Amino acid sequence: MKISPIPFWFPSCKDEDQRDLALLLTQNIYRLIIPDKESSLISFCKNGLVGIGNDEEKKHWDIIRYGERSYLEIYSSTSRLYSLVCNSNKWEGYSMNNAEDAVILVPLKESQKYYAFAFKMNGNGIISNYNCIHVQLSGQLGNCLRNISTIKILADSLGYNWDIDLSKSNSPNATIQVIEKLFPDKIKYYPEGTYIDFSELKLMTFFDIYGTNSHPIVEAIIDRFPAFEFGAKHIYSARPSTMSNEIYLKNKLQFYAEIDWPIEILREVEEFIRSHCSGDLSNFIGIHIRHTDNFQDYLKTTLKLNTSLEIFIEKLRSLGNESILICTDNPEVRKRIESEFPDLRIVFPTTVDSLYQPLFEMYLLSQTKYIIGSYSSTFSYEASFIKGNNLELYTGGNWIRYNICQR
Structure with missing residues (x-):
């Protein structure tokens, strides 16, 4: 039949x-x-x-x-x-x-080879190696720091370990080198098949926008995570669902406080403040103007998330005689501001080792009294957490102050 x-x-x-x-x-x-x-x-x-x-x-x-x-x-x-x-x-x-x-x-x-990767032995036999979360880097410095801080806080809340698996990272090589400097004890390389990748959409429930960054403090909650070892690649700030925004903010500030910053950066920062800011940057307002790739980002442009240069210029006019540090990724922005405001006390970062330039500027912003940032830019967002600066962003037609500082 x-x-x-x-x-x-x-x-x-x-x-x-x-x-x-x-x-x-x-x-x-x-x-x-x-x-x-x-x-x-x-x-x-x-x-x-x-x-x-x-x-x-x-x-x-x-x-x-x-x-x-x-x-x-x-x-x-x-x-x-x-x-x-x-x-x-x-x-x-x-x-x-x-x-x-x-x-x-x-x-x-x-x-059997897979079992050697995915399981470990204890006195009771074979158990799942569930107690580790692996960060997989994506994007540039701000995105990477946002990912790492989110996973570190989640792992701590669960009693898990965490590390950074560079074998599954797609960030630029310069960014990876900086991350290696910041977290030398957390860098790992795993063979394919060691653990499961858990997607950001399975891991997180988003409050507003998915696909680009939105809220500077918390963009999503983590309300479902696997009870096994897994890796996560994302660019978001997400808190465990059982944790309040206030506790998450406290934990994130603690995350940055525990980073052992490269001595090269600290020396460059100290020299810049001494030479260009009369030895004190804490009386300056820090401004970050992101004005390059974000204007080619589909979601940022479609949803009108980008802060235009004209908005920043209008803001500068309102600041009067304040001392101002401006960081920008666009040399043309610097030229425009210098021509528009020849009488304001405005300083721009000096040039350091190209590898460290983004970290140098982010750290400089953290030394100011507060930061005026670019909406939907993790560079602006993460700079505000390094020392706990309040952050001002233009969103919905208004400048809104976000209270990051807990001092």
Whole structure:
């Protein structure tokens, strides 16, 4: 008797990429692993049935395309159980019943290697290495510091360890070198497959905007996180759902207070203040004018989040005879301000080692009495936390003061 393929796998309806994935899938026996919960052997028959397993319920599989990626989906007779993507010869994804349950399919011949990465031994046997969160860097300095501080505060609240995995970072090399200087004891490199990546959308619930930065203090809450070792790549300031904004702010200020700042930067800052600020920057207003790549950012431009140069010039006119430090990423902005305000006491940062220039300017801003920043710029936001400066931002047609200082 000829058995017809079940109606969930029709190779003729699939593209070449999907057929290649199906061929790879059906050539191995796998171990299906849900860390800290269960594992079972599983195989994928060419007619679409799922074989072996720990139960007798029939399951089937399919390769589905969503956008530019193809996913392996596993179904029971009544529901979709898992959705996974192929990563080399391994598949990774999540349970549809519980998004906090990561699911990994590892070829049986490689599963012992995976277990060596994903689990550790204690006196009671094998347990999940759940007590570590790995920072994966993205973006430039402000974004990286925002990510690191968020994960550090989350890890502390859970009693977890944390580190920075540079093997999965996509920040510019200069930014990575600065982060290595700031957090030398936290830098790690992990082999592929050591832990699960947990996306920012699964980790966080956003208050307002997703896709770019918005609120300077808290943009999201972390109300669902996996009970296993995981890594997170993001650019947001997010607090645990059980923590108030006030406690989160206190913890973030403490995070910056504990950084061992590079001596090279501290010396450059000291020399600049002595030579250009009569030895005291605390009487200056710090202004950060971001005026380059942010004006090419789709969300920033579409949602009108950028603060225009004209708004800053109007603000400068209102400051009277104040002493002002201006940091900007656009040399043309400096020329315009110098020509418009020849009589104001305005200083601009000197040039230091190019590697440290962003950190130098961020630290200078932190020494002022308060900061007027660019909305949706993590450089402005994070500078205000280094020493606890109040921050003024132009949003919704008005300048709004955010109280960062807790002194």
